[in-house]
Amino acid sequence: MTDPTNSNTDAAAPMAARSSMPGREPSSLFRFEYAPALESTAVVSLQPSYGLFIGGRFVKPKNGGSFVTINPATEAPLAQIALADEADVDAAVRAARRAFRSWSALAGKERAKYLYRIARVLQERGREFAVLESMNGGKPIKESRDVDIPLAAAHFFHYAGWADKLEYAFAGRTPQPLGVAGQVIPWNFPLLMAAWKLAPALACGNTVVLKPAETTPLTALLLAEVMQEIDLPPGVVNIITGAGATGAALVGHKGIDKVAFTGSTAVGKQIQSAIAGSGKRLTLELGGKAANIIFEDAAIDQAVEGIVNGIYFNQGHVCCAGSRLLVQESVAELVVSRLLRRIETLRVGDPLDKNTDVGAINSQAQLDKIRCLVQAGVAEGATLHQSAWPLPDKGYFFAPTVFTDVAQSHRIAREEIFGPVLSVLTFRTPDEAVQKANNTPYGLSAGIWSEKSSRVLWMAEKLRAGVVWANTFNRFDPTSPFGGYKESGFGREGGRHGLAAYCQFAEDQAGAST
Amino acid sequence: MLGGLVTHAGEALGNEQMVDDRDEPVAHLPVGSITVMAALVARSNPPDWVRAFAAGAVRIPAVDAVGLEARAAALTGRSIKKASKIAALRLAIECMDLTTLEGTDTPGKVRAMCAKAVQPDPRDASIPSVAAVCVYPELVAIAKHSLQGSGVKVASVAGAFPSGLGPLPTRLDEIRRAIDAGADEIDIVLNRSAFLAGDLARAFDDIAASKLACGAAHLKVILEAGELGTYDNVRRASMLAMAAGGDFIKTSTGKIGVNATPPFALLMSEAIRDHFEQTGVKVGLKLAGGIRTAKQSWQYLVIVNETLGPDWLTPHLFRLGASSLLNDVLMQLRMQATGLYQRPDDFTVD
Amino acid sequence: MSIDVRKTYKLYVNGAFPRSESGRTYPVNNSRGRLVANAVLGSRKDLRDAVIAARAAQNGWAKRSAYNRAQILYRVAEVMQGRREQFITELRHGVSAAAAEREVDATIDRWVWYAGWADKFAQITGASNPVDGPYFNFTVPEPVGVVGVVCPDDAPLLAFVSRVAPCIVSGNTCVVLASERWPLASVTLGEALATSDVPGGVVNILTGRRAEIVPWMAGHADIDTIDLTGCAGDRALVVTAEQAAAASVSRVVHATPREAQWANESSQSPYTIGSFVEYKTVWHPKGP
Structure with a gap:
């Protein structure tokens, strides 16, 4: 038996229940192969090295440290990235603090114009951002082009419009900025997460020090160039690069008033603990193990698409991924067979090919983690199914994977894998579906597939999750609040609710010093 | 009862x-x-x-319109380049039902179209013939004569096309007469009057009777999907038409505003797949109406390819009904061959 | 002259009035240092039992209609009004008669005020979101679940109600650590709750030492939000509690300076209700 966790090696990964297309015969059929349709990288001009963006300029790190960022699809180095240490963090926080006075005093309608400019430039240079995002992060170009970048622009556009309307956002309260926000974002949606963090913070009059993820700094640095292009006042946005230590220095810095973090629950807990008693505001958007629940009356074909979108979108590197499929036992066989057939049509490969559906795993470390958990799934007795799509020889790739015969107690049913790995469980009744779906420390998202609207609403109410997708999955919008219950974090991003994380209120302080 | x-x-x-x-x-x-x-x-x-x-x-699952359309849009977003584009376009020609269904059709018009069907591009003998021509019953004999020995089939609409609301005996008689005149394939319409009134039995029987009347000729059942109101209805009508004996299900008559669309193509492909899973019978898919560009044709081929698989990428199981599509496909093929953009006047108008 | 029947102040857990499992009490003195009663010195195991009761009651409480919760909570105010004199007597151990009267009246008013929010809060904080696509998308507040409330000593009854009423009105249940210094009126409030229609387990009241209970409360994985208002001024305890809360990503709430001006009517706010809710966003496609 082939090692199931080593997806790179072979197309004939074990597949107990591999389905084929109806009636496929080994004859001289017309094979509709899609020729490579590569997005050109000419639109991107990479510099050999990048500094830290502090006070409106790119500066060298004080101690001269750096690290290499690579293309996970080829393992080729892309650029040398500055490594910020505590002194650099301090410089960035000071720059943000200096800028805060004038930025927060600027009329909302003027702040709005800067944000509108950012939105427009992101649209104008959208292809450049998309290609760079795919090069640095491994995600398929069609996703960076159609999802990440347009949504990032839309976030800036949405919050731009709030900047001069804040007094209507909180009835009876007068919002004021908090001060300097320290923001740490993950590698799965690098630019989009930067937009989610920056747009509301800036709209409300805060200044920011943002740290993109270690493996995906490039679009944030390109965004820094955009900040220069649109003449954003120096220090309003500072972007510093580095790994965990840089992030820890940032959230621990005494000069920041607000911490916003998106990433793993483990790190979120560390941050919450580290800033205990500091009075810093905190919002956390952490991990998930979402249940995607398929009822027997679901629109099955669309549900299968929803399952696929739920777990293979962005290689499953999605905190709200529908990684636990709960399917009603009466249709489990049908749904699983459809799903197994469907994953054979997922085109895994070069992220820059416009027909690629599943791109590269973001890093060697993440690939190792996925392999480890898949190994655990096999060891625990679940049945492994993997797409036979040939994987590239170089780069970090993992075949779309489905586990059947999964029990609630298996690690693959409880731990966030953050990869293209789905665990299939069954249920018999709506009550049981709710019980199993909620039986997790997480509570970020959930999916419901049923054509019966009363059941959909009943389920939506019962599921303990911040986002419930009914008959759809993995949809995002700047107007739609997003965030978790339980150990998936707290605070909301998006829409009016997303403003609250970046405001304090004059009324709340009444009586503070009198 | x-x-x-x-x-x-x-x-x-x-x-x-x-x-x-x-x-x-x-x-x-x-x-x-x-x-x-x-x-x-x-x-x-x-x-x-x-x-x-x-x-x-056999389950007839519901259809979520938004999800269906999103999936169809994703499939039509495939980027088909170079060799795959050329292969797809050649296949599109091989699967084409070159069609004329006008009240003004004459023997001369049909003969010209048949000549085009056999040899689409007089400057390039490597271009294959189309699968069939599609005409009214009155013109079947002309078409049959024109196509003798070419391998191109003659399809005829019949059964009170496009409404399907003539008396059933008359409709069946029309089918038989078209076959007697030489038609290899018969395109009838679903009885939407019965279907939408909930009289599925009648809609079913009409098709079953038409199938009997067809004998050895292939029966294509036009659902006129654009008139059925919901995707759920399109799926039910697909299942009904296949259960009643249709050899092909077909989207549209081409006579109303909404014709073949990617969501219809996807949905009907899924229905065909379901039917195959249940019965082992491979029913064909014909898309018709509003298909004018080469790009549309490869988009539909992608939908079929990723839903039904390569088995269906053959004229036996897939057809594109069109009147003006062929020249755009030929222009694209010439462009691929020469690397130069083409002008319409270099392709015959028949 | 008849001899008073003196009251034994106990805990209020799951609708009943147990003593501490630890068997401990602590003396409660009046402002002149004279013993007025022995209060229960609650233990971490009492906390554990109270959380189990609160969790068990939460679904049922949240499932009631907002109108029903509004009426039940209004009923509490009616019962409190009936015990007005008793509350005043208990508060008088610490403040003047006039101040005690003011506090009790303000407490009843505050309870009524929050009760009325039950069926209105979602209207002002929920949203229908105009997303870019054929989806109906809405956001609704939901109770966070089980809340731990640490009460301050300042205005012991009014502060208790100012935190607990906005907590439970949305459907949360809670475990409340009453004012350590002035716990008696809070225990009596438990009696008012027990004799109104609030289901057992919705409000559970412990008395005891903050330093002993709060770290356990903050670290309890089945407490979703902890309100550390009563720890203001004890920075070390706040740090300990917030660190403990991080173990299960519990939400930490503190009263704002304005909220802590207990006697001031402007301290009451629907945003206080908002301290104890989650926002859930639901998407659904729109198609024929």
Whole structure:
């Protein structure tokens, strides 16, 4: 038996229940192969090295440290990235603090114009951002082009419009900025997460020090160039690069008033603990193990698409991924067979090919983690199914994977894998579906597939999750609040609710010093 | 009630004169219900796969419009380049039903179209012939004569096209006459009047009777999807048409505003796949109406390829009905061959 | 002259009035240092039992209609009004008669005020979101679940109600650590709750030492939000509690300076209700 966790090696990964297309015969059929349709990288001009963006300029790190960022699809180095240490963090926080006075005093309608400019430039240079995002992060170009970048622009556009309307956002309260926000974002949606963090913070009059993820700094640095292009006042946005230590220095810095973090629950807990008693505001958007629940009356074909979108979108590197499929036992066989057939049509490969559906795993470390958990799934007795799509020889790739015969107690049913790995469980009744779906420390998202609207609403109410997708999955919008219950974090991003994380209120302080 | 239906159905199928005379229509049963299917089975002495359909072994799942359209849009977003584009376009020609269905069609018009069907591009002999020409019954004999020895089939619309609301005996007679005149394939329309009134039994029987009338000729059932109102209806109509014996299901007549669309193509492909899973019978898909560009043709091929698989990428199971598509495909092929953009006047207007 | 029947102040857990499992009490003195009663010195195991009761009651409480919760909570105010004199007597151990009267009246008013929010809060904080696509998308507040409330000593009854009423009105249940210094009126409030229609387990009241109970409360994985208002001024305890809360990503709430001006009517706010809710966003496609 082939090692199931080593997806790179072979197309004939074990597949107990591999389905084929109806009636496929080994004859001289017309094979509709899609020729490579590569997005050109000419639109991107990479510099050999990048500094830290502090006070409106790119500066060298004080101690001269750096690290290499690579293309996970080829393992080729892309650029040398500055490594910020505590002194650099301090410089960035000071720059943000200096800028805060004038930025927060600027009329909302003027702040709005800067944000509108950012939105427009992101649209104008959208292809450049998309290609760079795919090069640095491994995600398929069609996703960076159609999802990440347009949504990032839309976030800036949405919050731009709030900047001069804040007094209507909180009835009876007068919002004021908090001060300097320290923001740490993950590698799965690098630019989009930067937009989610920056747009509301800036709209409300805060200044920011943002740290993109270690493996995906490039679009944030390109965004820094955009900040220069649109003449954003120096220090309003500072972007510093580095790994965990840089992030820890940032959230621990005494000069920041607000911490916003998106990433793993483990790190979120560390941050919450580290800033205990500091009075810093905190919002956390952490991990998930979402249940995607398929009822027997679901629109099955669309549900299968929803399952696929739920777990293979962005290689499953999605905190709200529908990684636990709960399917009603009466249709489990049908749904699983459809799903197994469907994953054979997922085109895994070069992220820059416009027909690629599943791109590269973001890093060697993440690939190792996925392999480890898949190994655990096999060891625990679940049945492994993997797409036979040939994987590239170089780069970090993992075949779309489905586990059947999964029990609630298996690690693959409880731990966030953050990869293209789905665990299939069954249920018999709506009550049981709710019980199993909620039986997790997480509570970020959930999916419901049923054509019966009363059941959909009943389920939506019962599921303990911040986002419930009914008959759809993995949809995002700047107007739609997003965030978790339980150990998936707290605070909301998006829409009016997303403003609250970046405001304090004059009324709340009444009586503070009198 | 069912007993009565059995009797009448037997008569109806054995003796077409009786079909309109039934006294117990199944008009008020919900569309798509198993009960209706049970009634259908009871009345038409069906083969095993229709029994399976009726016994509930065939699910007719609901369709979520937004999800369907999103998936169709994703498939049409495939980027088809170079060799794959050329191969797809050649296949599109091989699967094409070159069509003229106008009241003004004449023998001269049909002869010209047939010549084009056999040799689409006089400057390039490597371009294959199309699969068939599609004409009105009156012009079948002309087409048959023009296509002699070419391998190109003659398809005829029949059965009171495009409404399908002539008396059933007349419709069946029209089918037989078209076949007598040489038609290899018959395109009829679903009885949308019966279907939308909930009288699925009648819609089913009309198709089943038409199938009998076709004999060896292939029967394509036009759902006129754009008139059915919902995707759920399109799926139900697809299942019904296949259960009743259609060899192909076809989207549209081309005579209304909404014709073939990617979501219809996807949905009907899924229905064909479901039918195949249940019965082992491969039913074909014909997309017609509004298909004018080469790009549309490869988009549809992608939909079929990723839903039904390569088995269906053959004229035996896939057709594109079109009147003006062919020249755009030829222009694209020439462009691929020469690397230069082309002008319409270099391609024959027939 | 008849001899008073003196009251034994106990805990209020799951609708009943148990003593501490630890068997401990602590003396409660009046402002002149004279013993007025022995209060229960609650233990971490009492906390554990109270959380179990609160969790068990939460679904049922949240499932009631907002109108029903509004009426039940209004009923509490009616019962409190009936015990007005008793509350005043208990508060008088610490403040003047006039101040005690003011506090009790303000407490009843505050309870009524929050009760009325039950069926209005979602209207002002929920949203229908105009997303870019054929989806109906809405956001609704939901109770966070089980809340731990640490009460301050300042205005012991009014502060208790100012935190607990906005907590439970949305459907949360809670475990409340009453004012350590002035716990008696809070225990009596438990009696008012027990004799109104609030289901057992919705409000559970512990008395005891903050330093002993709060770290356990903050670290309890089945407490979703902890309100550390009563720890203001004890920075070390706040740090300990917030660190403990991080173990299960519990939400930490503190009263704002304005909220802590207990006697001031402007301290009451629907945003206080908002401290104890989650926002859930639901998407659904729109198609024929």
